[in-house]
Amino acid sequence: MPMRVGIGILGGGVVGGSLARRLLGDRASISEKTGLDLELVKVAVRDIDKDRAFPRDYVTHRLEEVVDHPDVDLVVELMGGLEPARSLILRALQAGKPVVTANKELVAADGPALFDTAAAKGVSLLFEAAVGGGIPLIRPLMESLAGERLTRVLGIVNGTTNFILTAMDEGGTSYEAALAEAQRLGFAEADPTADVSGADAAAKATILAGLAFGVWVDQGQVHREGIERLDRGDLAFARQLGYVVKLVAAADRNPTGVSVRVHPTLVPRDHPLAAIRGATNAVFVEGPAIGQLLFSGPGAGGEPTATAVLGDVIDAARELLAGAQVAPRIRFNDRAVGDITSNTTRWYIRLEVADAPGVLAAIAGVFGSAGVSIASVWQEGRGDDATLILITHEGPESAHREAVKQLMALDVVKQVAATIRVLLPES
Numbered sequence: 001m002p003m004r005v006g007i008g009i010l011g012g013g014v015v016g017g018s019l020a021r022r023l024l025g026d027r028a029s030i031s032e033k034t035g036l037d038l039e040l041v042k043v044a045v046r047d048i049d050k051d052r053a054f055p056r057d058y059v060t061h062r063l064e065e066v067v068d069h070p071d072v073d074l075v076v077e078l079m080g081g082l083e084p085a086r087s088l089i090l091r092a093l094q095a096g097k098p099v100v101t102a103n104k105e106l107v108a109a110d111g112p113a114l115f116d117t118a119a120a121k122g123v124s125l126l127f128e129a130a131v132g133g134g135i136p137l138i139r140p141l142m143e144s145l146a147g148e149r150l151t152r153v154l155g156i157v158n159g160t161t162n163f164i165l166t167a168m169d170e171g172g173t174s175y176e177a178a179l180a181e182a183q184r185l186g187f188a189e190a191d192p193t194a195d196v197s198g199a200d201a202a203a204k205a206t207i208l209a210g211l212a213f214g215v216w217v218d219q220g221q222v223h224r225e226g227i228e229r230l231d232r233g234d235l236a237f238a239r240q241l242g243y244v245v246k247l248v249a250a251a252d253r254n255p256t257g258v259s260v261r262v263h264p265t266l267v268p269r270d271h272p273l274a275a276i277r278g279a280t281n282a283v284f285v286e287g288p289a290i291g292q293l294l295f296s297g298p299g300a301g302g303e304p305t306a307t308a309v310l311g312d313v314i315d316a317a318r319e320l321l322a323g324a325q326v327a328p329r330i331r332f333n334d335r336a337v338g339d340i341t342s343n344t345t346r347w348y349i350r351l352e353v354a355d356a357p358g359v360l361a362a363i364a365g366v367f368g369s370a371g372v373s374i375a376s377v378w379q380e381g382r383g384d385d386a387t388l389i390l391i392t393h394e395g396p397e398s399a400h401r402e403a404v405k406q407l408m409a410l411d412v413v414k415q416v417a418a419t420i421r422v423l424l425p426e427s
């Protein structure tokens with residue numbers, strides 16, 4: 001006899017709608033496979049008159065009704081945003097109901113407090129879909145890799161920006177044209193700020209860093225650069241030099257602590273991340289024993305994301321019925337957050353310079369005095385509009401910043417037009 005678990009969903013949009021439809025349509029096959037009878041009870045939405053992918057009978061606009069409903073044993077939060085999602089999740093946990101969420105923004109902002117509440121109440125709070133959509137990534141980090149001393153997590157975790165950068169790289173289009181195309185095809189929101197500013201990727205990087213290193217970094221401490229100011233000219237230069245530009249989220253340890261960052265990065269064309277095109281996501285997890293693991297697949301979309309959510313629902317339902325939560329799955333320590341200037345880095349630098357004798361010597365002198373060594377230099381154009389492109393050797397980020405500061409003060413340098421970090425093979 002399958003064991004019944006009542007499911008209430010907060011949010012019936014892209015992901016919530018797919019999940020509701022799957023819970024109804026796949027109820028028998030899920031039961032056959034897992035021995036669980038997952039019964040959809042209610043779905044809370046804002047607009048009860050909108051057409052949905054599931055029958056209207058399940059819809060309500062009363063959010064608390066879903067959480068408090070006596071037949072709801074497990075709550076799935078798929079509304080997004082900080083409030084009222086946070087209060088509703090806490091309300092469910094306080095009532096001893098396990099919660100599954102895909103809300104990266106909320107988990108990144110408040111993860112430890114929410115996990116503490118769940119642990120204190122002895123119920124699960126799972127969030128597989130919060131990073132990488134349909135890619136199983138959170139559970140491998142929390143469980144399969146719990147015994148590995150991880151050294152670095154890095155990857156492409158925002159499909160919108162990857163779609164835009166792929167279009168700029170392959171089609172030679174401007175940022176504005178690529179963004180407009182992404183919006184037309186539904187890969188970017190009408191207000192794309194959270195994606196293109198790197199904020200969405202930063203929230204995901206916080207979660208990945210927290211799970212990999214046990215340090216929960218405040219969003220304000222994530223070094224974040226978006227793609228809004230990228231020039232298609234730099235993507236074209238990068239292409240000529242054998243690189244592709246990607247928005248990379250990374251976390252690793254440096255001498256000051258765990259450094260978490262999101263910024264455009266030159267990735268060598270033969271690196272596996274270079275092949276990640278369009279809205280696909282991919283994350284490398286590195287450790288001394290495991291080497292490199294690559295997780296890749298659909299980072300968004302209602303159906304793949306609903307699969308990840310459904311996996312969490314099944315896991316949480318099993319724990320609920322067993323009366324035991326595998327808790328706490330992860331502990332967070334007070335270890336220091338790393339200062340990005342203590343990282344080792346390589347930079348691509350584009351300078352607009354005067355085409356005059358001694359320019360190269362002056363620029364080389366600045367790099368030398370800052371302690372940064374130059375790996376290669378290219379010159380484009382002659383006359384008043386000469387462009388110099390430099391790629392540095394690995395060195396301290398602080399020294400690179402010092403070199404750029406000094407370059408800006410040189411008379412022969414008209415503009416430091418671009419600085420983009422180059423992917424390091426390992427941390």
Ligand SMILES: NC(=O)c1ccc[n+]([C@@H]2O[C@H](COP(=O)([O-])OP(=O)(O)OC[C@H]3O[C@@H](n4cnc5c(N)ncnc54)[C@H](OP(=O)(O)O)[C@@H]3O)[C@@H](O)[C@H]2O)c1
Pocket residue numbers: 010011012013014015016044045046047048050061063077078079080081084102103104105129130133299300301302305
């Ligand atoms: N979409 C993806 O591919 C994806 C991938 C990974 C993670 N996620 C995460 O999954 C969550 C849901 O994303 P989504 O794309 O499904 O969003 P969505 O399509 O905008 O759906 C949000 C749902 O929540 C409802 N809602 C929002 N605020 C409400 C309120 N105050 N009261 C009642 N209902 C409210 C909306 O009601 P109405 O339908 O009436 O407007 C809608 O049904 C977010 O945290 C997102 O970051 C999404």
